Amino acid sequence: MVDYWRQGSVAVIAVNNPPVNALSYNVRVGLYNNLDKAANDRDVLAVVICGKGRTFPVGADIHEFGQIPKEPWITDVGRKIESLGKPVIAAIHGTGLGGGLEIALFCHYRIALPNARVGLPEVLIGLLPAGGGAQLLPRLAGIQVAMEMITTGRQLPASEAAKYNIIDKVVSGDIVKEGIEFALRVQNKPFQDKILRYRSPHGKDSLQPITEAVLRKIKMRSRGFYAPVWCVRSIANSVKLPFEEGLAQNRIMFQQMQLSGQAKALQYAFFAERSISKWKLPCGGNFATAVPRKIKTISVIGAGTMGTGITVALLSAGFPVLLVEQNKRFLMKGVQTVQSLLEGGVKRRKFTAEQAKMASSSLTTTVDLQALNSVDLVIEAVFETLSLKEDIFSKLDKICKPEAILCSNTSYLNIDKIAASTRRPDKVVGTHFFSPAHIMRLMENIYGCKTSPETVATVMDLGKRIGKVPVLVGTCPGFCANRMNRPQSEEALFLVEEGAQPEQIDQVLEDFGMPMGPFKVRDLAGGDIGWRSRKDAALHLGLTLSYDLQFFNGERYCSLADKLCELGRFGQKTGSGWYSYDKPGSKQLSIDEDVTKLIQNHRDSLGIKPRKITTQEIQERFLFSGINEGFKILEEGIAARPEDIDIIWLYGFGFPRHYGGPMFYASQIGLKRVYDRICHYHELFPYSSHWMPSKLLQKLSIQEVPIGQWAELHSKL
Ligand SMILES: CCCCCCCCCCCCC[C@H](O)CC(=O)SCCNC(=O)CCNC(=O)[C@H](O)C(C)(C)COP(=O)(O)OP(=O)(O)OC[C@H]1O[C@@H](n2cnc3c(N)ncnc32)[C@H](O)[C@@H]1OP(=O)(O)O
Ligand SMILES: NC(=O)c1ccc[n+]([C@@H]2O[C@H](COP(=O)([O-])OP(=O)(O)OC[C@H]3O[C@@H](n4cnc5c(N)ncnc54)[C@H](O)[C@@H]3O)[C@@H](O)[C@H]2O)c1
Numbered sequence: 001m002v003d004y005w006r007q008g009s010v011a012v013i014a015v016n017n018p019p020v021n022a023l024s025y026n027v028r029v030g031l032y033n034n035l036d037k038a039a040n041d042r043d044v045l046a047v048v049i050c051g052k053g054r055t056f057p058v059g060a061d062i063h064e065f066g067q068i069p070k071e072p073w074i075t076d077v078g079r080k081i082e083s084l085g086k087p088v089i090a091a092i093h094g095t096g097l098g099g100g101l102e103i104a105l106f107c108h109y110r111i112a113l114p115n116a117r118v119g120l121p122e123v124l125i126g127l128l129p130a131g132g133g134a135q136l137l138p139r140l141a142g143i144q145v146a147m148e149m150i151t152t153g154r155q156l157p158a159s160e161a162a163k164y165n166i167i168d169k170v171v172s173g174d175i176v177k178e179g180i181e182f183a184l185r186v187q188n189k190p191f192q193d194k195i196l197r198y199r200s201p202h203g204k205d206s207l208q209p210i211t212e213a214v215l216r217k218i219k220m221r222s223r224g225f226y227a228p229v230w231c232v233r234s235i236a237n238s239v240k241l242p243f244e245e246g247l248a249q250n251r252i253m254f255q256q257m258q259l260s261g262q263a264k265a266l267q268y269a270f271f272a273e274r275s276i277s278k279w280k281l282p283c284g285g286n287f288a289t290a291v292p293r294k295i296k297t298i299s300v301i302g303a304g305t306m307g308t309g310i311t312v313a314l315l316s317a318g319f320p321v322l323l324v325e326q327n328k329r330f331l332m333k334g335v336q337t338v339q340s341l342l343e344g345g346v347k348r349r350k351f352t353a354e355q356a357k358m359a360s361s362s363l364t365t366t367v368d369l370q371a372l373n374s375v376d377l378v379i380e381a382v383f384e385t386l387s388l389k390e391d392i393f394s395k396l397d398k399i400c401k402p403e404a405i406l407c408s409n410t411s412y413l414n415i416d417k418i419a420a421s422t423r424r425p426d427k428v429v430g431t432h433f434f435s436p437a438h439i440m441r442l443m444e445n446i447y448g449c450k451t452s453p454e455t456v457a458t459v460m461d462l463g464k465r466i467g468k469v470p471v472l473v474g475t476c477p478g479f480c481a482n483r484m485n486r487p488q489s490e491e492a493l494f495l496v497e498e499g500a501q502p503e504q505i506d507q508v509l510e511d512f513g514m515p516m517g518p519f520k521v522r523d524l525a526g527g528d529i530g531w532r533s534r535k536d537a538a539l540h541l542g543l544t545l546s547y548d549l550q551f552f553n554g555e556r557y558c559s560l561a562d563k564l565c566e567l568g569r570f571g572q573k574t575g576s577g578w579y580s581y582d583k584p585g586s587k588q589l590s591i592d593e594d595v596t597k598l599i600q601n602h603r604d605s606l607g608i609k610p611r612k613i614t615t616q617e618i619q620e621r622f623l624f625s626g627i628n629e630g631f632k633i634l635e636e637g638i639a640a641r642p643e644d645i646d647i648i649w650l651y652g653f654g655f656p657r658h659y660g661g662p663m664f665y666a667s668q669i670g671l672k673r674v675y676d677r678i679c680h681y682h683e684l685f686p687y688s689s690h691w692m693p694s695k696l697l698q699k700l701s702i703q704e705v706p707i708g709q710w711a712e713l714h715s716k717l
Contacts, residue, residue, distance in 0.1 A: 002030025003052065004037060009045040010183040011038040012176060016052040022061035023099045025070050031103070032072045035080045035088075046183035047084065049107060050091040050176055051100075056116070059098020062125065062267055065258055074099045074131030075247055078106030087191040091179030092116045092167070095155065102131035105140065108194035111169045111182050112158040118166060119155035125270055126227045126263030126658065130254035134234035135197070135246045141166050142202035146235050147214045151228040197243045204239040211236060223513040225658040227266075230257055261668050265660030268707070269650060272643035272661070279460060279472040282637060285453020292461035293405065293454060299324060299375040301392060303334020306409050307381035309437025312341040315359035316351060316438070317466035322375060323365045326382075331365050338363060341438055373399050377462070379431055381409040384533070389413060390421040397422035405455050407431040411482055415448035415475040425450035429459050432479060433468075434652050435525070442651035443468040446475050469651045474638040480645055481652045483633060484662070487625035487690035492518040493558040494688075495618060496599055499610035502578045503591050508618040513656030518622070519578040520589070522561070523571035531565040548605060556687040560602055564595070620677050627666045628678050631694035634663075634714060641711045642667075667707040675701035 001024070003014040013034045015021040023031075031049070038044045051057055060074065072080075081088045081103070090096070090104035092112040101118050104110050112118070120129040120137065128134055129150060137146040141164040149156065161167040171178040192198075203210065211232055218228045230253055237246040257263050280286035299322040300311045307323070314321050315338070323338070325331035342356040351359070369392075372378060378400060380392055389408060396406050405427045408418050419428035430446030443463040447456055456472060463470025473480045492505050506517020516524070538545050541553060549559045564577060571577030572585060579589035603610055630645050639645045646661020659665040666674045675697050682691035696714055705713055 001026045002034055004034045006041075006044065007180050008184070009043060009187060010180045011041065011044040011047045012180065013038070013047060013049050014052045014176070015050070015057050017057075018053050020055055020095075021051040021053065021057040021100070022059065022063075023057050023074060023103075024061040024064060027057070027061075028072050028074065028077055031077045032080055035077070035084060038086065039080075039084050044086060045187040046086055047088045048091050048176065048179035048183050049081075049088060049103065050179055051094065055094025056090070056092040056096040057100030057103065058095050059100050059121070060131070062270065065127075065263075065267060068255070074102055075251075077103060078132050081106045081108075082195050082197065087183065087186050087189070087194070089179050089183050089186070091175045091182075092118065092158075093175040095119075097121055097155065098129065098133075099131045102129060102133045102136065105136040105166075105196060106132060108191045109168050109182065109186060110166065111171050111175075111178060112161065112167045113175055114158055114170055114172060116158045117155040118158070118161050119153060120150050121153035121155065123151060123227045123231050124153040124266065126260060126266040127257050128227065128231045128234040128250060128254055130234075130247075130250045132247060134231070134250050135238045135243055137166075138201035138203075138235055138238040139196045139199040140164075143207060143210050143235065143239070144203055146201075146238075147210055147232065150231045150235060151214060151218060201238045207236060207239050223515075223656055224511070225262065225513070225656065227257060227262065227658075262658040265658055265664055265668065268643075268660045268664050269646065269657050272646055272664075273469070273650075275641065275643050276469070276471050276647050277460065277464070279456065280640065281447060281451075281453055281456060282474075283453075285456065287457065287460070290453035290457035292457040293376065293403065295319075295376045295405075295458060295462055297322070297375045297377075299372045299378045300381060301369075301378060302381040302383075302409075303331060303337070304381065304383075305435060306433060306437050307379075308334050308337040308341060309435065309439075310379055310381060310409065310433050311338050311363065312345070312359075312438035313433070313466050313468070315342070315362055316345065316355070318359075318362075319466070320362040320364070322371065323363060324369065324372070325365075325367055328367055331367055335363070335365060345438070369395055369399055372396065374401060375404060377405045377407065377458070379407045379409060381433075384411060384413065386413050386417060389418050393418050393428065394421040397424060403427070405429065405458055407459060409433055412478045414477070415446050415451070419448045419450060426452040427455050429455050430475065430479070431459050431463075432481070434481075440652070441467070441469045442481070442648060443470040444479055444481055444648060444652065445470050445472050446479050447472060448475055469647060471644050471648050471651075472640075473633075473644065473648075474636075476633075476636065476638050480630075480633050480639050481648050483638075484626040484629045484645070484649075485653070487629055487688070488622050489518055489522070490556075490558070490688070490690070491621040491625045493560055494556065494685075495613055495621060496560060497558045497603065497606075497608060498613060499603075499608075500613040500618060501596070501599070504613070505618055505622070508615050509622060511615075512619060512623075513659065515654035523577035523579055523581075523589070526571050526573055527561060527565050527577055528570040531562060534562065550606060551687060554687070555689060556685060560599065563598060563602065567598075569595075621681060623662065623665070624674060624678055624681070625690050627662050627674060628692075628694050628697065629690060630663055630666075631697040631700075634710065635694055635696035642707055663710075664707060671697060671701040671704060 001017050003016050017027050038047045088107045089109045090107040096118045120133045122129045145164045158170045234250045237249050300307050301324040303325045311321050346356045415430045419425035429451050432444040434440035434442045445459045460470045502519035509517045569576045575581045575584040580592040582588040633639045642663035649655035649661045678693045
């Protein structure tokens, strides 16, 4: 796990623990023993520490967390380096992160390749840099830089790290060779002043104002996530306490954090995110055996809200796009939107003006579907009407080359039905982007019963190539994301009907950590879209939506959203919805007395006496209704694993990462409690079928197995 060799007077200690050289117990032992070996070899005058393979060590081995780590700890390796009596050089390539960077900070010198990055990302997994980072970095780069790096986990490119003295020299070529050359130059020179523990932290007199400013920033963005605050404390220890005492204090805090639900959730999310690429289909194909098709040219049909966002996502990743609309007027409007989204990207520093220009020059347009005869892949984003999509797919089937893949951005419709309008159902797949599609990272890919593994591999690969987080699910109305979101939106309305205020519900869920409450989300998305589909659904059943409706198609129904739409209150775009806005399109909102009155009149007309609704009830009815649906999705095999569902929620709806996602959150609360509360609401609200408890949840609530075993257990049930 750790290689050792000598080149003249230089000993090279190379960590060899693929894939990322994590500092597992055996690696720490290997480092410690090989440092001893170098210390005891009189012919060794300097030592180089580096990583084999793709990277310098990226930190502690996250798999080992949850128990007290066996000694030697990273700090023991660090002390050995400091007291070796010979200069030690960290030669960094790839990423020097966490405990990896901490070892480098104990070294006397650090060199790095230009494309190397360094950082202390512990905060992102709910921890602090307890291997010396929080003590050493302020002594090297100063309190201000340490605060920024440690509380955000940001990775710095080598050139920026050099500006803050974290890297002594940026070198090019072979990192080990460069390390040896550097070692030869410093081997006989004094290096005691390079031992950081003896320095005092830069900017220590400004600790208080720096801390206050950082805490203000953290408060704005943290939404109940507390690791950054602990990180601030750990850095303050570098000023307030002697070095060894600071280390000891930080270890105690680390241990407390390690046992916290937030750290467990973040570490779960870390591995869940990496597991989504390991997909498999019920028919047998999987990520390991399926080979993605090469995609060079893509066409997007429909230049509305989603089509333009998808186009920008593709163009900015370097794909040429042929954009299609039903007429020239809509096409022109779509092209203007694409241009302004690209300009917005330049303003937000997502890309340079030059890159935006390049992207824009890769856009071609047409109103003639025949022009799609040579593209490799098509993404359809027209109105959400099955007959329209079927018509387009049957035309595409005739026009596009036989190997072309046909994707639909539908939010709810059945992929098998769309695929059945073609003679190539194996090449039809759902690619459900989230709005705004050029920003939101989630790409919910949906397989139909005939979609081939090659087609799935192609869209999963495409997702990665355009910087999205692709998750694979099966087909059902609303797939995973919207299907789980639906009962939650309904519960939010019912809660208002029963006595809560929209702003109260929004506040409770924002305090929980959601980026926006459900009523703000409704105003942002536009109430008219849902209203249209509710009216269509009613028409389909030979019904009309009436405003005293309490039941619809055998289910409890709340007509408050329809009443708002009837008044033209569609949300931000019309300047009024559940809130009122400064002007149409503005985000500046205020509580509207008219809405309060409308709600009161609604309750009066139905004879509902408003009651006081608690925070607990709001949280439970919103979160548990979605979680129950999540278990049904698992039960039906629509999602293969709870991890897939959680990643969909982290990236599609901004579910607070420090809760891991709704399924992990449920596991933390305890499935027995979640199940009991769902049964309670089912008893109270028998006309909301979303409260019918999931059978899988019921079974798991009796057995209480860890989340990692749910999918396996389900397949056996
Ligand atoms: C008085 C009380 C006594 C208490 C005693 C307490 C003692 C305290 C001593 C503790 C000292 C702690 C020291 C330290 O400060 C803590 C840490 O170092 S925490 C770890 C910090 N590092 C990270 O978080 C890095 C995480 N990794 C990444 O960001 C990325 O993986 C990457 C390194 C940038 C690489 O990205 P990619 O190239 O995209 O590759 P992947 O992400 O797909 O990863 C490939 C593969 O590697 C696995 N992996 C990555 N990092 C780790 C890791 N740190 N540990 C284990 N495994 C890791 C990853 O899961 C992938 O594998 P797969 O999942 O696909 O099998
Ligand atoms: N808006 C969202 O938040 C969102 C999110 C995810 C998925 N979706 C889905 O994406 C799809 C598009 O939604 P949207 O919000 O972009 O709709 P939109 O109304 O903004 O845009 C649809 C566009 O399709 C064009 N179009 C219609 N028929 C066409 C045809 N025959 N040929 C070419 N173009 C045609 C229309 O002119 C319009 O510009 C829908 O299936 C929707 O369910 C929407």
